Amino acid sequence: MTTLEPVKVGICGLGTVGGGTFNVLTRNADDIARRAGRPIVIQQVAARRDNPACDLAGINVTNDIFEVVRNPDIDVVVELIGGYDTARELVLEAISNGKHVVTANKALIAVHGNEIFQAAAEKGVMVAFEAAVAGGIPVIKSLREGLGGNRIQWLAGIINGTGNYILTHMRDEGRDFNDVLAEAQALGYAEADPTFDVEGIDAAHKLTILASIAYGVPLQFEKAYTEGISRITSEDIEQADNLGYVIKHLGISCRTDEGIELRVHPTLIPKQRLLANVHGVKNAIEIMGDAVGPTLYYGAGAGAEPTASAVVADLLDVARDMVTEHKYRTPYLAFSGIIEQSDQAPQVLPMENIVTAYYLRLMAVDRPGVLARVATILSEQGISIEALTQKEATEGELVPIIMLTHRTRESSMNEAIRQLESLADVAGSVTRIRVENLDDNA
Ligand SMILES: NC(=O)C1=CN([C@@H]2O[C@H](COP(=O)(O)OP(=O)(O)OC[C@H]3O[C@@H](n4cnc5c(N)ncnc54)[C@H](O)[C@@H]3O)[C@@H](O)[C@H]2O)C=CC1
Numbered sequence: 001m002t003t004l005e006p007v008k009v010g011i012c013g014l015g016t017v018g019g020g021t022f023n024v025l026t027r028n029a030d031d032i033a034r035r036a037g038r039p040i041v042i043q044q045v046a047a048r049r050d051n052p053a054c055d056l057a058g059i060n061v062t063n064d065i066f067e068v069v070r071n072p073d074i075d076v077v078v079e080l081i082g083g084y085d086t087a088r089e090l091v092l093e094a095i096s097n098g099k100h101v102v103t104a105n106k107a108l109i110a111v112h113g114n115e116i117f118q119a120a121a122e123k124g125v126m127v128a129f130e131a132a133v134a135g136g137i138p139v140i141k142s143l144r145e146g147l148g149g150n151r152i153q154w155l156a157g158i159i160n161g162t163g164n165y166i167l168t169h170m171r172d173e174g175r176d177f178n179d180v181l182a183e184a185q186a187l188g189y190a191e192a193d194p195t196f197d198v199e200g201i202d203a204a205h206k207l208t209i210l211a212s213i214a215y216g217v218p219l220q221f222e223k224a225y226t227e228g229i230s231r232i233t234s235e236d237i238e239q240a241d242n243l244g245y246v247i248k249h250l251g252i253s254c255r256t257d258e259g260i261e262l263r264v265h266p267t268l269i270p271k272q273r274l275l276a277n278v279h280g281v282k283n284a285i286e287i288m289g290d291a292v293g294p295t296l297y298y299g300a301g302a303g304a305e306p307t308a309s310a311v312v313a314d315l316l317d318v319a320r321d322m323v324t325e326h327k328y329r330t331p332y333l334a335f336s337g338i339i340e341q342s343d344q345a346p347q348v349l350p351m352e353n354i355v356t357a358y359y360l361r362l363m364a365v366d367r368p369g370v371l372a373r374v375a376t377i378l379s380e381q382g383i384s385i386e387a388l389t390q391k392e393a394t395e396g397e398l399v400p401i402i403m404l405t406h407r408t409r410e411s412s413m414n415e416a417i418r419q420l421e422s423l424a425d426v427a428g429s430v431t432r433i434r435v436e437n438l439d440d441n442a
């Protein structure tokens with residue numbers, strides 16, 4: 001029996017995830033070595049400053065991340081600095097130096113992934129990114145390998161831990177948005193720029209990656225529809241609750257006859273659905289395959305060691321597959337030749353073409369005929385109302401009118417909202433929240 005050489009790893013970035021990865025790799029070294037069939041050793045760490053959670057005694061530490069990708073003794077570069085530009089440069093140089101790459105950087109993969117995978121394929125190296133989607137949940141591996149026999153019909157998930165943490169604490173404790181966001185930042189959940197979390201950009205990065213793996217299409221982040229949670233009010237949370245729904249921030253991607261839906265937005269989910277009961281930093285993704293039916297993946301979507309769990313699992317895969325010829329390895333995005341055949345791929349649908357149900361809240365002057373005028377506008381756009389509530393008001397006061405509609409096309413709803421907002425009876429803008437209406441009966 002031949003004994004394999006240790007796999008030598010260089011970690012770039014020693015923040016939340018870098019520190020977690022260092023500690024998990026060190027603490028569980030024996031089990032990891034037995035699983036990989038050889039030790040996985042930390043050869044070098046690049047950090048701008050110490051991480052108090054890590055004991056770096058005896059470790060080769062540099063403050064130059066590029067020293068790691070140029071270090072001839074390193075087999076695998078672990079990119080945990082985050083961001084687009086320097087990370088892209090670092091990863092492309094690592095690849096060009098023949099090193100395998102593990103990254104947790106969804107922004108990098110969603111935006112520069114096509115270029116990175118092309119370069120990696122030419123060089124015959126692996127790029128693994130399990131931590132990039134839903135932190136510790138092994139959803140990339142499940143979708144890419146575990147569901148490999150299925151035609152994927154849709155997937156929907158809570159894929160931003162910070163956003164879910166904020167919505168959960170606002171709803172359960174009536175706390176202020178900014179106060180809960182500061183707490184999520186202190187816990188290490190948020191992105192360096194937290195607008196990525198609250199405006200849905202981070203979730204759109206992750207959805208882009210999942211959709212590409214699900215349907216075998218190139219990464220197309222620029223076509224994702226992105227709406228965040230910053231405009232969700234406690235009034236809407238309460239109204240949704242009265243109607244039997246919970247508001248969650250969902251990433252949804254469906255395969256339709258017209259193309260692929262790729263959308264991230266706040267969504268009303270019926271309280272009894274599993275996704276409605278995912279709280280705090282937890283993430284969950286429901287995936288519908290034609291053979292398996294619905295499956296659900298649940299766990300911590302952010303945090304040092306949950307995310308490190310995924311980084312280390314990737315290192316194990318890389319360690320095992322280093323001895324396999326590149327053409328026999330699992331393709332980066334599950335399907336072979338995605339980027340080469342991009343002109344034949346199904347198109348991402350413009351948002352105006354999607355069909356869904358809606359929650360609408362408008363503030364109206366309480367005078368005779370207002371409901372009839374609202375109903376006429378909706379009916380002229382072919383939109384039928386499933387439920388309507390109007391609160392009692394005293395003379396001249398603005399009252400909320402809350403409606404749930406049946407499924408309709410987004411373009412019709414855009415036109416109806418435009419007309420509603422121009423009514424003299426309606427004050428301000430109309431709040432629209434889409435209602436989850438995915439069919440999970442396989
Ligand atoms: N925090 C989390 O729960 C999760 C984060 N991620 C991703 O993991 C990556 C890292 O995120 P965090 O650890 O949260 O960020 P962080 O900000 O805690 O850590 C990044 C570290 O990289 C260092 N760094 C940045 N540029 C550097 C450079 N040029 N040279 C040397 N050091 C440099 C920073 O000083 C910092 O210590 C990001 O891509 C993020 O999106 C993914 C899943 C979960």
Ligand SMILES: N[C@@H](CC=O)C(=O)O
Pocket residue numbers: 132134135159160161162163189190191197202301302303
């Ligand atoms: N900021 C992200 C971190 C994990 O991807 C999140 O909150 O989900």
Ligand code: NA
Pocket residue numbers: 130131132133134135136137138139140310
């Ligand atoms: Na993951």
